[in-house]
Amino acid sequence: MTEGLALIAPWLIAAGVGFFLTGALGLWRFPDAYARLHALTKADNLGLGLLCLGLACQAASLSAALKLLLVWGLVLVASSIGATLIASTALARGLRPVTRRGSRRGARRGARRGSRDS
């Protein structure tokens, strides 16, 4: 059991690092705040989950492994609500999402969202 866990741990960690690199690339290259939030919340949280799972496989005790998984759970809660806060604050401040067809569709979508909120 423990040997099997020790065998898959490096692969989980490597996959987690890969997702983190992808998230960093997205943060760097995506056009606006909303798209960057996708990179930060989806890719990075999956990367962190794989990383924590890999480290939990290598942990000395069950309580240490559970603590690592608790870290992931807390980051999930904080980052999902944080991302919602950032996105809704950006919309409230009038930041339009960038769309491929130009800014009109984004502007209309932003206006519709604004009217529903108010």
Added chain:
Amino acid sequence: MSAFVIGFDLLLGAGLLWLAWQALFHPQPFAAVVHFMAFGLMMALAWVRLEALDIALAEAAIGAGVTGALLLAALGRLPDGPTPRRLLRAWQRPPVALALGSVLLLSLWLVWVAWQLPRPGLAAEVTAALPESGVRHPVTAVLLNLRALDTLLEVAVMLGAVWLVWSLGPELRPYAPVTALPGLPALTRLLHPLFLMVPAYLLWRGSHAPGGAFPAGAVLGAGGILLLLADGVPWMQRPEHQPLLRLLLAAGLVLFLGLALGGLLLTGTFFAIPLAIAGLAILAVEVAIALSIALMLMACYLFGEPGR
């Protein structure tokens, strides 16, 4: 393997220097603040590499989290637009050059003094004194018994910082749009039990492992700041609760000073804590300091004196 570790350490050091430079000299204030927060996180990593987990915890919580959020909150209240680049006038250059030169000389002198320090440090002496300190963790023993005067002065400096912030004017209320979002109060409610449990755990751990009053106070203060941002602690701003708030802010310092004076009365030496009561007294002081530090961090976030 060791080449990899040395490479990682060099990368960490170089990254720290670059982030510090960016935080100081970046033309955009927002980017400078973000670089400062990244600097705090990298610094925490550096402390982990130096096997100083207590300092890493405090650095990550206070240096990156609380200070960064304080700077961001201050930035949000500044007017938009590019900051004017302030060029030095001709008569200002000699004093600035003099100040920079003396700072450089002082830093070089500090490096030389650090080089002269006895090696391998005072760990053996601390270990020898550990049975007489009342706690089992060397860092807690140094902070709250062997070199307790330093800690006392640190708490006094923090209280002075709160005094300075409050002297700037009346408090500022959080922005209405921020408090109108449902996510922030939800997050606060969800995480609040943890923000009470983790400091209690850190305080209990402090007697035998990394932890103690400063990290516990920092975590409790971070939770409190989240509450403040969501407008969830109205009692801090009410005029009738001001005496209680001031008493709690000073509680850590007062209890610590009382312990020091009690040592003076009982044994004739300032801060000499009798072994029989040392463990219990240190725990009481730690609880009071953690509570005071948490409230001090929150008090800075009022951006002025409450109830005025």
